[in-house]
Amino acid sequence: MTESGIKKVGNDLVFSGVQPTGNLHLGNYLGAIKNWVDFQNSKKCIFCIVDLHAITASENRSKLDDFSREVAAAYIASGIEPKKSTIFVQSNITGHSELAWILGCHTPIGWLNRMTQFKDKAGKNKEKAPLGLYSYPVLMAADILLYKSNFVPVGDDQKQHLELCRDIAQSFNRFYNTDFFPIPEPIITGSATRVMSLKDGKKKMSKSDPSDQSRINLTDSEDQIRKKVQKAKTDSMPFPESKNDLENRPEIENLINIYSAIGEHSSEKIMQDYKGKDFKNFKEDLCDLLISKISKISMEIKKLLSDQSYLNSILSDGAKEANELSEKNMNEIKKIIKFYT
Ligand code: TYM
Numbered sequence: 308m309t310e311s312g313i314k315k316v317g318n319d320l321v322f323s324g325v326q327p328t329g330n331l332h333l334g335n336y337l338g339a340i341k342n343w344v345d346f347q348n349s350k351k352c353i354f355c356i357v358d359l360h361a362i363t364a365s366e367n368r369s370k371l372d373d374f375s376r377e378v379a380a381a382y383i384a385s386g387i388e389p390k391k392s393t394i395f396v397q398s399n400i401t402g403h404s405e406l407a408w409i410l411g412c413h414t415p416i417g418w419l420n421r422m423t424q425f426k427d428k429a430g431k432n433k434e435k436a437p438l439g440l441y442s443y444p445v446l447m448a449a450d451i452l453l454y455k456s457n458f459v460p461v462g463d464d465q466k467q468h469l470e471l472c473r474d475i476a477q478s479f480n481r482f483y484n485t486d487f488f489p490i491p492e493p494i495i496t497g498s499a500t501r502v503m504s505l506k507d508g509k510k511k512m513s514k515s516d517p518s519d520q521s522r523i524n525l526t527d528s529e530d531q532i533r534k535k536v537q538k539a540k541t542d543s544m545p546f547p548e549s550k551n552d553l554e555n556r557p558e559i560e561n562l563i564n565i566y567s568a569i570g571e572h573s574s575e576k577i578m579q580d581y582k583g584k585d586f587k588n589f590k591e592d593l594c595d596l597l598i599s600k601i602s603k604i605s606m607e608i609k610k611l612l613s614d615q616s617y618l619n620s621i622l623s624d625g626a627k628e629a630n631e632l633s634e635k636n637m638n639e640i641k642k643i644i645k646f647y648t
Pocket of ligand 1: 323324335336337340357446450460461463464500502503511513
């Protein structure tokens with residue numbers, strides 16, 4: 308602990324977040340949360356539950372409190388330790404929306420027009436899309452910059468938003484001739500930075516896919532995991548022996564990447580181990596691996612959710628810690644802008 312009570316290990320700050328929209332899945336775990344755990348021993352870490360982002364889509368505007376606790380439980384069950392890391396809910400800290408407004412004044416509309424996630428989510432009828440969905444990446448930049456974060460571990464789908472965050476930080480620094488905001492580095496690591504749907508290897512595994520068979524949820528039972536993996540799409544060609552054999556076989560590549568990330572083996576080794584064997588053998592072993600990791604997490608999530616007062620106390624302590632840092636930085640930002648105080 309520092310004098311101010313803020314947990315601090317080392318000099319660098321790691322920030323990341325997940326939306327409380329229910330159905331946390333293997334992509335969230337392998338692409339993001341799993342990679343956060345190791346940072347805790349060397350860096351100050353802040354892990355946010357980004358409910359202000361969740362309300363940008365109307366279908367996410369219910370059960371926010373339950374889903375927020377579920378994300379907190381998933382963080383802890385995956386190895387995030389509340390004694391080492393700060394875990395809190397975004398809407399508890401007013402600095403996020405306040406800074407988003409300020410940063411929005413440093414973000415040309417042309418930059419936002421390039422965001423592919425907005426185009427995908429808004430679909431054909433852009434005129435009806437909420438302003439919040441359009442300015443979502445500015446709020447995301449505010450989340451990161453509010454704490455002057457240096458490292459942001461995320462899945463591959465967040466890359467463009469992180470690039471925009473860097474541009475916004477530079478735009479602010481340039482305008483006020485300051486180096487106040489660090490230029491945060493995206494950390495996109497591991498062999499499963501983009502986990503794909505089990506039904507269609509060209510589509511990202513996602514909470515919003517109407518088919519539950521397309522994803523492995525962190526709360527799935529052993530039986531559900533086994534059935535989903537057994538039914539996962541493959542093809543009739545032999546098991547690949549090298550990266551070249553993976554061309555145009557996105558479903559196979561995805562299953563190998565999942566195996567690689569969860570089992571911590573290289574994909575080359577996996578291909579050597581299974582060459583000449585049936586996909587059935589591979590899938591059985593993949594099931595065992597997933598069950599051994601995910602079922603543990605799933606059981607722990609359930610246990611944590613049965614103790615709401617414990618989760619509430621973690622989130623309340625986390626909000627206090629986050630608020631302290633947020634207030635300190637917001638005061639400095641206001642001084643830089645020369646707001647009347
Ligand atoms: P969200 O809630 O969609 O996803 C949370 C994290 O999970 C990763 N992820 C995946 N990784 C690999 N394969 C997949 N199929 C997959 N699906 C999701 C995401 O990349 C993400 O890291 N905008 C963010 C939340 C956010 C945020 C932030 C993140 C808001 N502010 C500031 C970092 C820093 C989002 O929608 O994540």
